[in-house]
Amino acid sequence: MSRKKEDGKETARAPSAKTGRKQPTSYDVARLAGVSQSAVSRAFSNNGYVSPEARKKITAAAVQLGFRPNALARGLITRRSRLVGVVVADLYYSFYVSILHQLSGALRASGFHALLFSIPSSENIDAMITDVLAYQVDGVIMSSARLSSRAPGLCRDAGVPVVTMNRIVDDSSISAVATDNRGAGRMVGEFLQAGGHRRFGFIAGLDDSSTSRDREAGFRDALAQAPAVAQGGFTYDGGHRAALDLMLGANPPDAIFCASDIMAMGALDALRFDLGLTPGEDVSVVGFNNAAEAAWRTYDLTSVTASAEELSQRAVEILAELIEDPDLAPQREFLPGQLVLRSSARMPENWPLDGGGNVAAAAGDIKDS
Amino acid sequence: MSRKKEDGKETARAPSAKTGRKQPTSYDVARLAGVSQSAVSRAFSNNGYVSPEARKKITAAAVQLGFRPNALARGLITRRSRLVGVVVADLYYSFYVSILHQLSGALRASGFHALLFSIPSSENIDAMITDVLAYQVDGVIMSSARLSSRAPGLCRDAGVPVVTMNRIVDDSSISAVATDNRGAGRMVGEFLQAGGHRRFGFIAGLDDSSTSRDREAGFRDALAQAPAVAQGGFTYDGGHRAALDLMLGANPPDAIFCASDIMAMGALDALRFDLGLTPGEDVSVVGFNNAAEAAWRTYDLTSVTASAEELSQRAVEILAELIEDPDLAPQREFLPGQLVLRSSARMPENWPLDGGGNVAAAAGDIKDS
DNA sequence: GATTGATATGCATTCGAATGCATATTCTCG
DNA sequence: CGAGAATATGCATTCGAATGCATATCAATC
Secondary structure, three states, X not given: OOOOOXXXXXXXXXXXXXXOOOOOOHHXXXXXXXXXXXXXXXXXXXXXXXXHHHHHHXXXXXXXXOOOOOHHHHHHHHOOOOEEEEEEEOOOEHHHHHHHHHHHHHHHHOOOEXXXXXXXXXXXXXXXXXHHXXXXXOEEEEEOOOOOOHHXXXXXXXXXXXXXXXXXXXXXXXXXXXXXXXXXXXXXXHHHHHOOOOOEEXXXXXXXXXXXXXXXXXXXXXXXXXXXXXXXXXXXXXXXXXXXXXXXXXXXXXXXXXXXXXXHHHHHHHHHHHOOOOEOOOEEEEEEOOOHHHHOOOOOOEEEEOOHHHHHHHHHHHXXXXXXXXXXXXXXXXXXXXXXXXXXXXXXXXXXXXXXXXXXXXXXXXXXX | OOOOOOOOOOOOEOOOOOOOOOOOOHHHHHXXXXXXXXXXHHHHHOOOOOOHHHHHHHHHHHHHHOOOOOHHHHHHHHOOOOEEEEEEEOOOEHHHHHHHHHHHHHHHHOOOEEEEEEEOOOOOHHHHHHHHHHOOOOEEEEEOOOOOOHHHHHHHHOOOOEEEEOOOOOOOOOEEEEEOHHHHHHHHHHHHHHOOOOOEEEEEOOOOOHHHHHHHHHHHHHOOOOOEEEEOOOEHHHHHHHHHHHHHOOOOOOEEEEOOHHHHHHHHHHHHXXXXXXXXXXXXXXXXXXXXXHHOOOOOOEEEEOOHHHHHXXXXXXXXXXXXXXXXXXXXXXXXXXXXXXXXXXXXXXXXXXXXXXXXXXXXXXEOO
């Protein structure tokens, strides 16, 4: 309210910040408003009866004192912290970034707050779970390519609802929201065949990644003959090398589906700069995730989009339901991917085959500063 | 410990998850171990005396019951939540991503946990601060290009230490850790002049962004004549347009410094595809942040690196000190940027001028899945 | 043997908000 | 007017761990 303005002397002590500053409590507000602490509590938690006048006095007193309810104390007594643990590994995977942003927003909209745990490669997840649980989180959302299938079970066993996002574990008692990777792979296969391609390549991510495996499986479902496969490890360099492997091998493909956009970009650069080919004419390339960079002129990459927003929203919705009623059956939901058409892959004459599944939309803008 | 294995029936109820599962408390542990609750508390908080035997019994009992101290209750009584609010806007700015990852790790290493608030453009920051404070965070780290200068003050006035990261506000009572943007801008100016360039362009970010302003100021410091300036808004498209503006204007530059890598990539694509020029030969381009994409073949962008790791670590260190002693003077620290040399800018004959400030290092890998 | 200090333990209280219960007041309607 | 519901308020207790204080035990020292 009335911070003293001081001149910019920066000697030894901070300008304001009265050391012993104590937060006002509901009792302080009650005293000032001339009511009981219960009344203050009821006013702020919107539970029980509070007369209009009392509420007015309480609000005024609260504002005057700068009172805000202590979420820790509230959580202790209600046994609801309104905290949700968000566990991600590999935050540098670009797709997880938008997930995180969307997730934070969706949680807030539902009155929750995100306790973030970004797992460094070195650390073991189980130790982190301990920390997560110590904060009495109401639920946990896990999203990570390197997620041990044990981690979600640990939470579930502690009675804390879990939803895995963009990632599924074998345990069917764990709720999950993910892109329908297999269906999307199938769609890409149909798309490339409709474009007249006949020799296919697939650039895979990591061996233990279900996303990559499922995309490949769907791709195979759709194809008349099996694709050549190379490992790209989900990196630009890996995609670059994998593309060279495929193109320099016997019977090089005329269409390549990459399990991620980053690898697709590496592949595009290999085709153009190392092999002198023109993507979209000599060879078609399709990626996955519709990363922001896919829309850049250099790449103009046809890609499957998995909406981070939609995934996040569903994950939070499902988690919120599970928190409401922990006995609810686990839900596993698979959102369809959509093909974003750009110039890196030849456009079939008649597409879509059935009227749905692809969009012309652009990727979200990406910035830095 | 002994979860019943059930067959995969997924009807209406979840397989395990005994509904009323209650977390064991320190009293339960005490009873089982045959000691007092105080002893259990002392054993887990490592405060006060606990005999080796007692500790052993307590540990055994705790393991048996699956006890973990309730962080909320602990925070309530100790008045230390070990939570740190991390406020970022614009999570999609790629540089903030690595900051977030590094930050989460650094906080954990210091025994803190990150309560994440990612501000959607629509929302006002002040409302969010209320939430942050309600959780009795021990401190706040703010990092955002769209950070109102009022927000840090709100926390400080509530007695909560704040450190702004990669961003500074005018108020000198707020601690900050940032790259020495002005010094880095100067370095880029010297570098480009040493490379024999004489007509300079600068692609700016946002008007109200101190990072962009400071980089420009340093750049001007170093130059004999003022650069032409265009606005790029920190986006790829913005950089693309800005580069065209500069190059198609009167007296086009032969060297362009961009306030961020994303804009630099837009600029590079404009030069190559729209104007048919060769970066590094016809025109030199330098970016800022050393984003992962800067190392990609397509761009091979010379850029200034600001280490997210170093920034994060210092921010957490400073914050931890402030939490220890809130009366400590605010610290404002500026870490030097380093030039990462690649082919997008012509290499001067004798560089570095003074032996320091540039590195050959590559950017970290980026992945997606 | 008496004194001191270090070690160990438990009791009771505390943190701040929520809530069951009892009670008081007002309103509604037969 | 009186019975009963709806509204309003406060008291006392509760959540779970930490800690000041009192006390107990033991070893070292004079």
